[in-house]
Amino acid sequence: MPVDRGYLLGQLRQSRRTAWNGMLNTINDLSPATAAQLLYFRRTGKYLNLKRPTDFNEKLQWLKIYWDDPLKAICADKYQVYHYVASQGCDHILNRLLAVYESPDEIIWDELPEKFALKCTHGCKYNIVTRNKHELDPEAVRQQLWQWMGERFGRKSLEPHYDRITPRIILEAYIETPSGLLPWDYKIFCFNGKAKLVEVCSEREQGLRVDFFDLDWNTLPISLEELRRDTPPEPPACLPEMLACAEKLAKPFPFVRVDLYDNEGTPMLGELTFTPNSSMSTRLNEEGLRYLGDLLTLPDAPLDDSSPSIPDAANRPLADKPLTNTPLTNTPLSDPSRSRQAGEG
Template structure:
């Protein structure tokens, strides 16, 4: 059965040029290709239709357009998990920042003995790779953590989907305080999608720290549930409206000032509300949205700015 599956995949790679590009791009074989050509080819490989950059309509099309033509230098600061702290402090206040425990240029420089029993280590320029959540320092393999962080620092987060703000982020490792939400064991993500500075869509991630796969549920700005699937399955039980929903929404809109489209993430904990990150290209603009009508509806909410490139 396994041999049959491998043969089928090999034949598809040989005869399906779109699928072949998708697979080979994952292995970095097109890293020297120009951004526009790369995005056109990958979009076609994923969605099986041409990317319309002259008259984009869906949110996934407009995200590709924004990658190419809305390149404001400050966006690099906003995606930098270390430097964005300065922007957050200036715009909404330092009290919304997760306490910083340390920052280093090299993994070998981390002073583990000075860190508390629980903490989170992450690279400032990517998402996931190299991240380590320490719940008990006595169970930590320092050498393994250092090795994974070194891999994270080497990752070129820009090249795989041409999310250009990450291209020139000065790479570092940061340590933050370990936090959980009111459940005491997980940390739900509240993601506020801002269109021209206004929240119009909210996503809540759950089961992020359990053995289950991460779930996602979508709501409008008034917390009415929406029938959308976007890269994740819905939770078995709808999450309740967070107590600080209106506060987080207002904070997100402040941080999204003068930006055509950005997602601003927050956490609600017993200690208060904390800022998570700013994301300009959800799913890199390559996650399918169901039903397809929502791809167009969300796209209609983005007013594209004048080209900066």
């Protein structure tokens, strides 16, 4: 019987990944700083200076280890963030939350809308986004969701706030432009509660383009040159409202990126991101890493373990009654080109 070399190589790579992840997480349990330095060097080829962090990636790594505010977990949770945003008076920028599920088995496929976004709440890129549910295999969908629900996303890239999130599944309304395309992402970088610049992610269907602008919409040449558009995009008409909402949501944090869409002239929240690209960004050039690092002033001391206070609005119900809590079919695979509706990365 011939040996399938491709299969054997795949198994070998998987075994090596499993061994690496096991070793990294063992080290992380003993010394998060050492584990972060190992992973950082493996991903970027650079030494991570946590004693005197200077560039953007280094400062985000410092915050991840030494300023792990419990409120970050609430705001990174794709369900709980609805509560936080509402409590800050910004509920008008929320997408329609159609249902919340504790298990894939609660989803009733026949009752799902034709177009939808299913997202696991405890990580990134755990999304099934479709404009036509009949193109998906319901059983494959359920199996994929079960796999994601069993994963500890925070252990993959050492982002501990994700591991404090209760895994759930949310069903959101599908977002698209009038021409049926994915809307552009406007990622607002907020430092110590103030918006400072905007990253625009466009043309996902043809090939991702990334451009940066200051608040006066002057181009900032801080992304990799090959990612920039030949002609810079115009600012969205709702940019002032985007910036105002972003600063309201960013107020408690040394850094957060507020990801928004332009939904036909109205801002719509994608997510709040505290560790963009796992705090190992490869979209920024060296000048960009230094520039953003200079904008971020780190706290004078590590954060203590105090719990965050969430306003009363956090307790109000958010979703319509779930579509029904009875068995569904299993995990589907989404169209990768459309998985960005969650605003990841």
